[in-house]
Amino acid sequence: MKRRVLVTGGAGFLGSHLCARLLKQECEVLCVDNFFTGMRRNIEPLLGEPAFEVMRHDVTFPLYVEVDEIYNLACPASPIHYQRDPIQTTKTSVLGAINMLGLAKRLHARILQASTSEVYGDPDVHxxxxxxxxxxxxxxxxxxxxxxxxxxxxxxxxxxRQHRLDIRVARIFNTYGPNMHPQDGRVVSSFIVQALRGEPITVFGTGMQTRSFCYVDDLIDGLTRLMNAPADVEGSVNLGNPTEMTMCELAELIISLTGSRSRLEFRPLPQDDPRQRRPDISRARELLHWAPVVSVNEGLSRTIAYFDNLLSDPREADKLVWKMPQ
Ligand SMILES: NC(=O)c1ccc[n+]([C@@H]2O[C@H](COP(=O)([O-])OP(=O)(O)OC[C@H]3O[C@@H](n4cnc5c(N)ncnc54)[C@H](O)[C@@H]3O)[C@@H](O)[C@H]2O)c1
Structure with a gap:
């Protein structure tokens, strides 16, 4: 019997890669998404697969389906998207989790939550x-x-604790790769799109704030390992790439990889923007035998190729403006 796996947020950046990976692992995949930030083009290559099913549904409402495992990814992840309707963002996260946990309880299904490094806020531990x-x-x-x-x-x-549910919590750090929305305002997609268009690259603050970037294939590998790990994996697990770089270093690297003539343009730092972010992945190494393997140069090159292709297709160009779905 094939495992039947539900992926909420399956048409988004990470969700679409996860659906593809699960199909490769011989699972039946049910992708649930309300297409708030998800894109149909992300899952188009999967639509012909007999083991792949898509359901348009908002996770803030209960869902009655039969599955063996649940990956709960539904939630806009980039600040410009989640700040557009902050109340809906909280509802999606909290009500979505309540609905998916209720479903997992009824089905005795294992459930994984896509949490985030943002739970650390602006950290004073590094x-x-x-x-x-x-x-x-x-x-x-x-x-x-x-x-x-x-x-x-x-x-x-x-x-x-209360219902003995088999849960997994991944704290995901900044991840990048193909299928990112070109206008999600996240630093990697913004810098690449600006560089490819020859526009000034917008750096917030001094550009000395740091982030660590994980290529999507590595992240998906970590997520599936966490889901498939023995039941005694307790507590949250950081998943991310510990290689840290400043925003200026990232911008310069993208300029060099794209061969762009863009220059850097500095703007004021947005409120509450974290100064530093780097995961300690000792737990993931120990429990999941996982660590990222794709270098920043390699991952960025693949991502640049994706955006280059997207931007040079005139049929895609007018679909790239993100509008608030009605
Ligand atoms: N990408 C990252 O760097 C990153 C980092 C930390 C955590 N995460 C988490 O991973 C998950 C996926 O992130 P992503 O980068 O793929 O974001 P994304 O915006 O590309 O994907 C989110 C998906 O959820 C869908 N969605 C939003 N609200 C919904 C709702 N109410 N009902 C059903 N579907 C809904 C969107 O349409 C979209 O397809 C999110 O939970 C995010 O918080 C991502």
Whole structure:
């Protein structure tokens, strides 16, 4: 019998790669998405697969399906998307988690939550280990995402304690790769699109703030390993690439890989923007025998090729403007 796997947010950046990976692993995949930020083009290559099914559904409403495993990814991940309707963002995270946990309880299904490094907020511990509790500005514009994700983690642990649910929590750090939305405002996609168009590259603050970037294939490998790990994996697990770079270094690397003539343009730092982010992945190494293997140069080259292809296709050009779905 094939495992039947539900992926919420399956038409998004990470979700579409996860669906593809699960199909390769001989699973039946049910992709559930309301297409808030997800794109049909991300899952188009999968639509012909007999083991792949898509359902348009908003996870803030209950879902009645029969599956063996659940990956809960539904939630806009980039600040410009999740800040557009912050109340809906909190609802998607929290009500979505409640609905998916309820489904997992009814089905006795294992469930994995896509949590985030944003639960650490603007950290004063570096690199971040899973036992670090984080500093989040509860009233800030990022709180709808950060605090909602913290609340979903709490729900997951309470469902484990109260109902003995088999849960997994991945704290995902910045991930990039093909299928990112070109206008999601995240630094990798923005820099690449600006470089390919020869526009100035917008760097916030001094550009000395750091991030670590994980290529999507590595991240998906970590997620599936976490889902398939023995039942005694307790607690959240950081998944990300510990190689840290400043925003200026990233911009210069992208300029060199694209052969662009773009120059850097500095703008004020947005409120509550974290200064530093780097995962400590000791737990993932130990429990999942996982570590990223794709170099930044290799991952960026593949991502640049994806955006280059997208931007040079005139049929795609007018679809690239992100509009708030009705
Ligand atoms: N990409 C990253 O770097 C990153 C980092 C940390 C955490 N995460 C988490 O991983 C998950 C996926 O992120 P992503 O980068 O693929 O983002 P994304 O915006 O590309 O994908 C999110 C998907 O969820 C769908 N969605 C949103 N609200 C929904 C709702 N109410 N009902 C059903 N579907 C809904 C969107 O349409 C989209 O397809 C998110 O939960 C995010 O918080 C991502």
């Amino acid at each position: 690199p971040q280990t899973e036992d670090y509790c984080g500093i989040v500005n509860i009233a800030g514009p990022r709180a709808c995402y950060d605090e909602a994700k913290r609340c979903t983690e709490t729900l997951f642990y309470d469902y484990r």
